[in-house]
Amino acid sequence: xxxxxxxxxxxxxxxxxxxxxxxxxxKEKTAPAxxxxxxxxxxxxxxxxxxxxxxPRKAQQVIDLVRGRGVEEALALLQFxxxxxxxxxxxxxxxxxxxxxxxxxxxxxxxxxxxxxxxQGPTLKRFRHRAMGRASRxxxxxxxxxxxxxxxxxxxxxRGAKS
Numbered sequence: 001x002x003x004x005x006x007x008x009x010x011x012x013x014x015x016x017x018x019x020x021x022x023x024x025x026x027k028e029k030t031a032p033a034x035x036x037x038x039x040x041x042x043x044x045x046x047x048x049x050x051x052x053x054x055x056p057r058k059a060q061q062v063i064d065l066v067r068g069r070g071v072e073e074a075l076a077l078l079q080f081x082x083x084x085x086x087x088x089x090x091x092x093x094x095x096x097x098x099x100x101x102x103x104x105x106x107x108x109x110x111x112x113x114x115x116x117x118x119x120q121g122p123t124l125k126r127f128r129h130r131a132m133g134r135a136s137r138x139x140x141x142x143x144x145x146x147x148x149x150x151x152x153x154x155x156x157x158x159r160g161a162k163s
Contacts, residue, residue, distance in 0.1 A: 044114060045100030046148040049092045051121050056143045059085040059118045063145070071097050071111045071149065089116075089145060096147045106151055115148035 052059070062085040066074035071093060078090040093113070100106040121142035127135040 043104055043106065043151045044148055045096050045104055045106070045111075046115075046146065047092050047096035047099055048147075049088060049095075049143075049145045052088055052143045052145055053140065054085045054088060054143050055141045056118045056120045058083065059089065059143045059145055062086050062089045063116045063118055066093065067113055067116045069113055070152065071108060071113070074113055089147070092145050092147045093149075096149045100149050110152050111149045112152045113147060114150040115146070117146055119144040119146070 062078070062081060062083050065077055065081065066089065069077070074093055075090055078086045078093070097108050097111055100111055101108060121144050123142065124140040126138040126140060128138050130136050
């Protein structure tokens with residue numbers, strides 16, 4: 001008896017079909033007069049790299065270099081930066097640019113970095129063996145790196161742009 005109840009509970013329940021009204025003969029569909037305006041939020045593309053094994057303080061130094069710059073200029077700066085975080089940040093910028101091209105149909109040349117920030121992720125705690133039986137704690141910090149790109153309007157002067 002109990003087994004029959006369990007099987008009845010596990011069996012998928014049937015859904016009732018919803019009634020759909022038939023199309024009315026007198027009404028015709030009309031196209032909207034003009035395109036809906038695209039808000040500024042819809043033209044922003046973002047990319048996030050989470051749990052990256054780099055210290056947030058060190059990643060912040062690299063992020064400060066590229067914030068407010070055009071995508072091409074930022075990638076050129078990152079390519080020649082000696083910091084280890086520069087490679088990671090350049091991957092995030094490339095990903096955000098690809099998102100802008102694919103999802104919002106924006107050209108790579110017209111993109112600039114609107115927001116770029118680093119948040120602290122979870123910290124891995126390890127121990128290093130020391131002299132006389134002691135141990136010291138090692139903190140292996142992780143970061144969440146976020147880059148938001150936007151379309152640069154004509155006539156708008158951004159950081160690093162020649163005027």
